[in-house]
Amino acid sequence: MPRPGFTLVVDGATPPVAIWRNGHLTTEKLPIGSVVAYPPEPLTPVVDLREHIKASLESPIDSEPLSKRLLSGMKLTIAFDDITATDRALALPDPRGIALEEILTIAAEAQIDDVELVNARGLSRRMSKRELSSMLGPRITDSFVVTNLLSQHDASGEDLFEVSSSEHNEPIRLNKRIAESDLLIYLTLDPSDASAYRNIASRICGVTTIQSVISSGTTNNADVIGAAIEKQTPIFQVALSLNNAEFSGPTRFLQSRANEWAMSDRAAFRVLRVALDLTPAPIRERVLTIPPSQQKVISVASGSVTATNKASLAVLDKQYGAEESPPADVLVLGAPPASPYAINSILNPLLAVHYALTTAIPVDGRRPFVKEGGVVILHHGLEKTFDPQEQTSFIDFFDRVLPIEQGDDLSKSEEVFATDAWYIHLYRTSYAHHGTLPFRLWAECERARSYLSGVIVVGGDVDLAHRMGFRRASTFADAVEMASDITSNANPSITMLPYPAPRPRATS
Amino acid sequence: MTALDKKPKKDGYTPKFPRNWFPPPKNMLGADYDTDWARKPLARVLRAALINSITRPLIRTVAKPTIIGIDRLDKLKSPAIFVANHSSHVDTSLMMAILPKRFRRKVAVAARHDYIFDKWWKATIWSLWMNVVPIERNKASRRSVELPLRLMKEGWSFALYPEESRGPNDFLLPFKPGAAYLAIKAGVPLVPLHFKGTRRIFTPYSRRFQIGKTRVVVGEPMYALENERPQAFITRVQAAVEQAADEGNTNWWAAKVRAMKGETPPLTPPPGLTGWRQTWAATKPEPAMEIWKP
Numbered sequence A: 001m002p003r004p005g006f007t008l009v010v011d012g013a014t015p016p017v018a019i020w021r022n023g024h025l026t027t028e029k030l031p032i033g034s035v036v037a038y039p040p041e042p043l044t045p046v047v048d049l050r051e052h053i054k055a056s057l058e059s060p061i062d063s064e065p066l067s068k069r070l071l072s073g074m075k076l077t078i079a080f081d082d083i084t085a086t087d088r089a090l091a092l093p094d095p096r097g098i099a100l101e102e103i104l105t106i107a108a109e110a111q112i113d114d115v116e117l118v119n120a121r122g123l124s125r126r127m128s129k130r131e132l133s134s135m136l137g138p139r140i141t142d143s144f145v146v147t148n149l150l151s152q153h154d155a156s157g158e159d160l161f162e163v164s165s166s167e168h169n170e171p172i173r174l175n176k177r178i179a180e181s182d183l184l185i186y187l188t189l190d191p192s193d194a195s196a197y198r199n200i201a202s203r204i205c206g207v208t209t210i211q212s213v214i215s216s217g218t219t220n221n222a223d224v225i226g227a228a229i230e231k232q233t234p235i236f237q238v239a240l241s242l243n244n245a246e247f248s249g250p251t252r253f254l255q256s257r258a259n260e261w262a263m264s265d266r267a268a269f270r271v272l273r274v275a276l277d278l279t280p281a282p283i284r285e286r287v288l289t290i291p292p293s294q295q296k297v298i299s300v301a302s303g304s305v306t307a308t309n310k311a312s313l314a315v316l317d318k319q320y321g322a323e324e325s326p327p328a329d330v331l332v333l334g335a336p337p338a339s340p341y342a343i344n345s346i347l348n349p350l351l352a353v354h355y356a357l358t359t360a361i362p363v364d365g366r367r368p369f370v371k372e373g374g375v376v377i378l379h380h381g382l383e384k385t386f387d388p389q390e391q392t393s394f395i396d397f398f399d400r401v402l403p404i405e406q407g408d409d410l411s412k413s414e415e416v417f418a419t420d421a422w423y424i425h426l427y428r429t430s431y432a433h434h435g436t437l438p439f440r441l442w443a444e445c446e447r448a449r450s451y452l453s454g455v456i457v458v459g460g461d462v463d464l465a466h467r468m469g470f471r472r473a474s475t476f477a478d479a480v481e482m483a484s485d486i487t488s489n490a491n492p493s494i495t496m497l498p499y500p501a502p503r504p505r506a507t508s
Numbered sequence B: 001m002t003a004l005d006k007k008p009k010k011d012g013y014t015p016k017f018p019r020n021w022f023p024p025p026k027n028m029l030g031a032d033y034d035t036d037w038a039r040k041p042l043a044r045v046l047r048a049a050l051i052n053s054i055t056r057p058l059i060r061t062v063a064k065p066t067i068i069g070i071d072r073l074d075k076l077k078s079p080a081i082f083v084a085n086h087s088s089h090v091d092t093s094l095m096m097a098i099l100p101k102r103f104r105r106k107v108a109v110a111a112r113h114d115y116i117f118d119k120w121w122k123a124t125i126w127s128l129w130m131n132v133v134p135i136e137r138n139k140a141s142r143r144s145v146e147l148p149l150r151l152m153k154e155g156w157s158f159a160l161y162p163e164e165s166r167g168p169n170d171f172l173l174p175f176k177p178g179a180a181y182l183a184i185k186a187g188v189p190l191v192p193l194h195f196k197g198t199r200r201i202f203t204p205y206s207r208r209f210q211i212g213k214t215r216v217v218v219g220e221p222m223y224a225l226e227n228e229r230p231q232a233f234i235t236r237v238q239a240a241v242e243q244a245a246d247e248g249n250t251n252w253w254a255a256k257v258r259a260m261k262g263e264t265p266p267l268t269p270p271p272g273l274t275g276w277r278q279t280w281a282a283t284k285p286e287p288a289m290e291i292w293k294p
Helices: A049-058 A095-109 A129-145 A207-213 A221-232 A249-255 A263-278 A281-287 A305-320 A349-360 A392-401 A411-419 A421-429 A437-451 A462-467 A476-487 B041-062 B090-098 B120-130 B142-153 B178-186 B230-249 B252-260 B275-282
Strands: A006-009 A017-021 A024-028 A035-038 A075-081 A114-120 A150-152 A161-163 A172-174 A183-188 A235-242 A297-303 A328-334 A370-382 A454-460 A471-473 A494-497 B065-068 B081-084 B107-112 B132-135 B157-160 B190-196 B214-218
Touching: A017 A328, A017 A370, A024 A263, A024 A370, A049 A095, A049 A235, A049 A297, A075 A095, A095 A114, A095 A129, A095 A183, A095 A235, A095 B275, A114 A129, A129 A150, A129 B275, A161 A221, A172 A207, A172 A221, A183 A305, A207 A221, A207 A411, A235 A305, A249 A263, A297 A305, A328 A349, A328 A476, A349 A370, A349 A392, A349 A437, A349 A454, A370 A437, A370 A476, A392 A411, A392 A421, A392 A437, A411 A421, A411 A437, A454 A462, A454 A476, A462 A471, A471 A476, B041 B090, B041 B120, B065 B090, B081 B090, B081 B178, B081 B230, B090 B107, B090 B120, B090 B190, B090 B214, B107 B142, B120 B132, B132 B142, B142 B157, B142 B178, B157 B178, B178 B190, B178 B230, B190 B230, B214 B230, B230 B252
Parallel strands: A035 A494, A075 A114, A075 A183, A114 A150, A183 A235, A328 A370, A328 A494, A370 A454, A454 A471, B065 B214, B081 B157, B081 B190, B107 B132, B107 B157
Antiparallel strands: A006 A035, A017 A024, A161 A172, A235 A297, B190 B214
């Protein structure tokens, strides 16, 4: 039986806690009285995923069974969350491939000829044929990838379909194939607190529509957009919930509790630490983003978008929910070893900061781990490392847009990036993220920054930290000292989040 | 008589020893590509070395073939025409790996003139390695008929894919009667073969080999009946390939009985099954074998 979330209060006997830092593993001795909020242990995955999916499709929530909704002669589109739905690519067989096979089997039995798949990628990069074929499996690859019946959504496309909505200021631009379909089946791994439709609205629409979804304070936009999309094309959603088993096998100890490490775990930690230290930086930066995540499906829900999102969130709360504890003055986070926008690529400073700030200050409806006016300490030796193929716009964002003062209007710069022909060309034909993605991530960071008094980065490039508007400390002890100055509290309460981090409790 | 006195051929290529032991000039490509050099002793020795040292070990490792019915070739005399279903580039290498030595050392493979013979280096490599000869598939040119007939007269066996192309899935494309026409003209038997699993080993969209298992079933050699038309003959051969597949899936006796009753499962898609549903049906996983319980 997996144990629930746990808050470890640091005392004199607590060993130093492992923390990720820019591709390295280090240990940090936390001040006595600090707490470490561990998420629950990974829940047991479903035994027979295919059978679970079949059963769920036949008894959906708030909808007719899928087999009854699929009719011969209809135009069917199946969209699925792309590779950025998780921090790393999932270990094979990818549950998306299995779920799609089951959906397509029902579509084949219903004798639907006009079926197309859409990789719902929003503003993120295209997936390579190899990534697609390993994610979807050989059957779907033979039937859809080779025959060009699978398309990768193009948010900058000129042939997007305009859906008008009285509640939305400007027309909603939607993927044309989806708009013309009789039914959209959406397969998601990524339920959202902000809105049940956030995922759909930010992955299969045009750039301007996505911009209005992924930004601060406009989360309810997704509901309006989602309602308009659903009015145009009915949606049947299949939501798979994953456990948090990021690491397995010999590296499993990385997500176990620090005070429970056995001797073998300590030895493995030392070996891994030395190996990472000895690995040359260019190799280490890439190696960490390559190993697949060992997350497995713990629940399947299908039916209406709102109902499946609610069901998935309930499961995720069980899997990621932290133990109840008051918000701290200072929140300590390590840089994550992986990021959805850096799979098989490099974790750049903006991605690390985005992870830290969105983990610390989640969307409305959840109580942050840190108090308003508190401080976040991020362990990240900031360095300007980017993937020149995938993160072209990130490089220019750092060189041409930063530094940004709080309250600066970035809309003009974002417009330039969003309409830049070169970025659009790279987004459409190469493997680059969209030019506007760094601005959207920054907007989410800004929302968190306005809640905090400061962000302190431990180690790395001073100039880069200042350009991003952060303070920089040489050591963790200095960072705590600086944080106590900022919060005007000689003994600030400190909470540390490990990787993978827990989710805060809902404010209800 | 000096070399200058020799009258050049129409195409401007004057073969003279040892010139004809080497590939033709780079500008000679397509259906006109002269592959005679690849059947000279030097090329044959090199080919045997390549097949024995690279192709066969690689196929044994990557494709792990199970061979059924190879004994049916014991009493067969060369030349013959081997016909098989075609779903991967691995098919030809697999055929080279499983054929008995006496066939393997003297077999030519028919290939599309516009696919293999469009670049001089491709033409050279494939001619040397697999002894491919160019065949025009969209028109019945004289050369495409005369060359195989001449080779069979010289004792060379032939390997042909009557589907003419790798299909989109494992369902058979309709067999074209060219192979049957050649067999009737040359008076040689057609040997039906069925390959299973080769598409997975080297898929049309991948550039990498995937280790897997393959199965080859060799059918009974077949002769044309008296006054049989090529189309009728190739229809019988297609049925024999389907029977070979059935034999692989079941056993010799069950396949034989079903063939006698006309109940051999067809390898062609059911009527009306098109587009993605066809590939979906073709890739349907086989049911897991049930463990016998007393």
